[in-house]
Structure formats: structure tokens, C-alpha cells
Amino acid sequence: MPISPNQGSTGGGTLVTITGTNLSNTTAVRFGNKLATNVTNVSPTQVTAVSPSGTGVVGVTVTTPGGTSNPVPFFYVGPPFKSGLDVTSGPLAGGNTVTISGTGLSTANNVSFGGVNAVPTVVSDSTITVTVPAGVAPGPVPVSVTTAGGTNNGFTYTYIDSPTIVSVVPSSGPTSGGTAVTITGTNLDSTESVTFGGNPAPFSVISPTTLSAVTPPGAEGLVDVEVTNPAGTATATDAFEYVAGPGI
Numbered sequence: 001m002p003i004s005p006n007q008g009s010t011g012g013g014t015l016v017t018i019t020g021t022n023l024s025n026t027t028a029v030r031f032g033n034k035l036a037t038n039v040t041n042v043s044p045t046q047v048t049a050v051s052p053s054g055t056g057v058v059g060v061t062v063t064t065p066g067g068t069s070n071p072v073p074f075f076y077v078g079p080p081f082k083s084g085l086d087v088t089s090g091p092l093a094g095g096n097t098v099t100i101s102g103t104g105l106s107t108a109n110n111v112s113f114g115g116v117n118a119v120p121t122v123v124s125d126s127t128i129t130v131t132v133p134a135g136v137a138p139g140p141v142p143v144s145v146t147t148a149g150g151t152n153n154g155f156t157y158t159y160i161d162s163p164t165i166v167s168v169v170p171s172s173g174p175t176s177g178g179t180a181v182t183i184t185g186t187n188l189d190s191t192e193s194v195t196f197g198g199n200p201a202p203f204s205v206i207s208p209t210t211l212s213a214v215t216p217p218g219a220e221g222l223v224d225v226e227v228t229n230p231a232g233t234a235t236a237t238d239a240f241e242y243v244a245g246p247g248i
Helices: none
Strands: 007-009 015-019 028-031 037-043 046-050 057-064 072-077 081-085 089-091 097-103 110-113 116-118 121-124 127-131 139-147 150-160 164-169 172-174 180-186 193-196 199-201 203-207 210-214 221-229 232-243
Touching (some): 015 057, 081 150, 097 150, 180 221, 193 210
Antiparallel strands (some): 028 057, 037 046, 057 072, 081 097, 097 127, 110 116, 139 150, 180 210, 221 232
16 A cells, blocks of 8 residues: 655645555544544545654554555654755856755755745755756845755845946056056946956955956056956956056
């Protein structure tokens, strides 16, 4: 007499389907010594019921006027516990992989990012991986993991939009570098790197719309300025000109 699913939350509430013979006059379904609720005779070979609360492994039996069946095992599973996300932010478009660690994750079947669902890959009872779905809007969202034992919340993941560059001021400086430059744009607060002509520049985040950078040394001429965050790279073409010093 198979039962599907054969595991569920310790809090009960799992809808199970029991398959067998001579089930059309079922009067009771028990999980261990507890009665199931919402028992429904689907057909002579199938009954559905909702599990009561419980712990460990219990035998499920079906009772009809003809007697009680042999028990089949049902496994009660506790809710998952999440201990960490290895990545807590990423692009609004999603597509990056996050590893979630914790306990009780072997039956994980869904991870929600702000209500947008993704199917995880179970690595072990303590580890799952999931491809982050696209977000609705930039900003933090709650992350929840659902297993046969229930749903656990408590983590936050931040969706980041790609940066843009509006201005680079001043727009020129000596080839020796050292020019203090203000870069304005959008989504700059998660900036990971700034380059002038492909050369990395030291920078500071002033606000989501403003960066302060110091130009590295460069060859004479116009160069692109690029700002990169976890969601992508913004390029301001020919936005800064390296000017050679006078010679006598």
C-alpha cells in the first residue's frame, strides 16, 4: 500500500494519497495512533488524507468495515534551518548561483526570493544551490526555503541594477594621473571597480548617484571610463582625456 508523499511536516497538514485495494469504504486513516483529517475516498484503490502533527517515523493504516491494513511508513520532517547565503546580492536579471547552508535541507523543493520562486538543487542535508530568478525591482527581498518539514525565513538578498554614468568631472588631466574626478550616474553604491582606459582607479562611494575617483597614469588621449557593479558595467566612451605636460 504505497503512500505519496511518504514524508511531511512535524506540524502536520501534508495531503497524502494512499493507494491499495478495497479502499472505497474507508472509515479512518491513522498516522501512528493519531487520526488523519479530511479523509476522502477517491476510488476503490485510492484514498487521500491530511496528516496530523507528529515526530519520527510512524505507520499509516487504513480502516474499513473489513478491518485495518498493514502499516506503511511515513516520515515526519522538522522545518529547515538556514545558517547562511554565500552570496547576498546580485543582478536584477538574476541568473547567478547562490549556495544556501543549514540543516534539514535534503527535502528542499522551493526557494523564494521576494515571492519569486526557484527550484533548488540538493547537494546534501546541509547544502543546497539555487539559480537566482529575475527580480521585480532593485532592493532587498526576503529569502525563504521550503522543505517537506515546512518553510524557514530569515535571510535577505539584494537585487542590484546595472550602473549608468551621466558625467565625469573634470574631463581631463595629466598623463601622470592623480586627478580627483567626480563620477555621477545611477546605481553606483554597489560599485566594485572604476577604470580609466582599462586601468583600475582608486574610488570611494559617496552616494548611489556619486563616486569619487583618482585617475591612474595613462597615455595621452581620450579614454573610456568604466564603472562595474555585480549587475554589469557602464561605459562612458572617450569621457576622460589624458593631457601631456609641457616640454621645453
